[in-house]
Amino acid sequence: MAERSNSQSFVAILIAIILGGAIAWAGSDGGAVRHGVPVFALCGALAFAINWLAFVPSAALETEHYYDLTGGVSYISVIAVAALLSHELDLRATLVAAMVMIWALRLSTFLFLRISKSGRDDRFDTIKTQPVRFLMAWTLQGLWVLLTAAAALAVITGGVREPLGIVGVAGIIIWVFGFLIEIVADRQKSQFKSDPANSGRFIDTGLWAWSRHPNYFGEIVLWAGMAVVALPVLEGWQWTTLISPLFVWLLLTRVSGVPLLEKKADERWGGQADYEDYKRRTPVLIPRPPAARGQARQRRR
Numbered sequence: 001m002a003e004r005s006n007s008q009s010f011v012a013i014l015i016a017i018i019l020g021g022a023i024a025w026a027g028s029d030g031g032a033v034r035h036g037v038p039v040f041a042l043c044g045a046l047a048f049a050i051n052w053l054a055f056v057p058s059a060a061l062e063t064e065h066y067y068d069l070t071g072g073v074s075y076i077s078v079i080a081v082a083a084l085l086s087h088e089l090d091l092r093a094t095l096v097a098a099m100v101m102i103w104a105l106r107l108s109t110f111l112f113l114r115i116s117k118s119g120r121d122d123r124f125d126t127i128k129t130q131p132v133r134f135l136m137a138w139t140l141q142g143l144w145v146l147l148t149a150a151a152a153l154a155v156i157t158g159g160v161r162e163p164l165g166i167v168g169v170a171g172i173i174i175w176v177f178g179f180l181i182e183i184v185a186d187r188q189k190s191q192f193k194s195d196p197a198n199s200g201r202f203i204d205t206g207l208w209a210w211s212r213h214p215n216y217f218g219e220i221v222l223w224a225g226m227a228v229v230a231l232p233v234l235e236g237w238q239w240t241t242l243i244s245p246l247f248v249w250l251l252l253t254r255v256s257g258v259p260l261l262e263k264k265a266d267e268r269w270g271g272q273a274d275y276e277d278y279k280r281r282t283p284v285l286i287p288r289p290p291a292a293r294g295q296a297r298q299r300r301r
Contacts, residue, residue: 001177009136016143020044029237031157032086039085039157047149048142050074054139059131065115067141072108074145076101082156090161091222092168095153096229103222109184123260139149148223148248150241151230152237160233171228178221181207185215202269202280210287213261213280216252217285233272257272258284 005102024045028038083089083097127133188206192198207214224245227234234241252258262284269275281291 005130006132008057008157009132010141012136013139017048023147023243025163026098026237026240027154028157030159030235031154031238032159032185032248034085040153042085043157044146045083046081047074047078048139048221050077051138051142051145052135055135057068059119059134062128064121064128066112067121067124067137068111068115068137071141071145072104074142075104075108075149076081078145078149079104079152079156082296087161088158089156089158090155092162092164092233093156095164095172096226098156099172099226100149100152103179104232106183113189114190117173123203123256126186148244151223151227151244152235154238154241155230155233158233158235159169160204162232165232170230171231173225174228175225176223178218178223178225180219181221182215183218185218189215200274202265203263205281207287209282209290211250212282212284213258214287215288220249220252220285232242236259253285 021044022046024038024041026045028040032039034042040174051070051074054066054202058064059068079097080102083093086093089097113161124134124137127137154181188208189203192203192205227242230241265275282288
């Protein structure tokens, strides 16, 4: 069983590297080059390298404490290198770089403080003692950084500079909307969990009455906004960087986000009348104004 698990992890690592290499090549089309190396590709390599370096001490200590923090450092480092090595930045590229850095700093700090308080992240309970599977997790984070930031990197490193325009402004508004949803949802859940009176309960108030995963909805929306900002300046193979919001949606709704949390919630509260009622009246992802409990029951009849 262990050998099979290691083989699958090696395959996943190889696929991640190949996919990352393909996006790095495509995103480099028409972009800045330094000493014969495309800046976009250099940033892609850096995303993986930072995570592999952080993996070494983390594997030795069998700890996941710095996983999310490393993700934030990766985003900030990649964007900083892209900005420093690319052509003179215009307003669009400057705003895009700032948006990614602000988001990465906020989210990684939030997640690091959360794990520092809780002491563990149960996603890693098994794999942190298995080096190959643990390496896979760090490699996938490198791919996550590259793919989600791909559209932003295309803007910063690309050779096209255009006025921000209506499309750019619309993209920024969408990004801000998603960013605010994510912040509010995270804060509401943190405050809920910090109240001893809510021990053992699930959150169904605030944005969490509109969606069972409003923070993930905000995450998807903000990267969609980033892709909209990038639209007017993409050319050639750079159009493949629009995979960014699609990748975020796919990963959060089909792989590591919603499915894992829904399973944990069902194991903990499944069968409870209030929880089952909450699931029936609350969308999984896309927010909808909450229906009154009485109305929900009446409709079910």
